Amino acid sequence: MPRLQALISEIATGQAQRLLKGVESKLGFAPNIMRTMANSPAVLQGYLDFSGALSKGSISRSFVSRSLWRFRKSMTVSIALQRTQRSDDRSG
Numbered sequence: 001m002p003r004l005q006a007l008i009s010e011i012a013t014g015q016a017q018r019l020l021k022g023v024e025s026k027l028g029f030a031p032n033i034m035r036t037m038a039n040s041p042a043v044l045q046g047y048l049d050f051s052g053a054l055s056k057g058s059i060s061r062s063f064v065s066r067s068l069w070r071f072r073k074s075m076t077v078s079i080a081l082q083r084t085q086r087s088d089d090r091s092g
């Protein structure tokens with residue numbers, strides 16, 4: 001079972017819901033990685049901003065792909081650490 005659940009736009013609230021609905025309207029669906037990032041709307045917003053900035057540049061598709069993969073990986077780790085810290089704060 002994953003430590004972070006992927007949110008569904010119909011159940012998400014506030015900024016997370018707005019971001020997910022925006023992704024769905026653009027792509028036709030929200031990829032699981034984005035639905036997971038929505039647990040922290042700031043993370044998803046950062047990813048979308050970063051992705052948008054890369055799409056406007058003149059760098060190779062391969063570089064963009066590798067950069068986004070690294071960003072996703074670091075954000076997933078960041079969200080997991082935040083969850084662990086919250087859990088530790090509640091228990092002690």
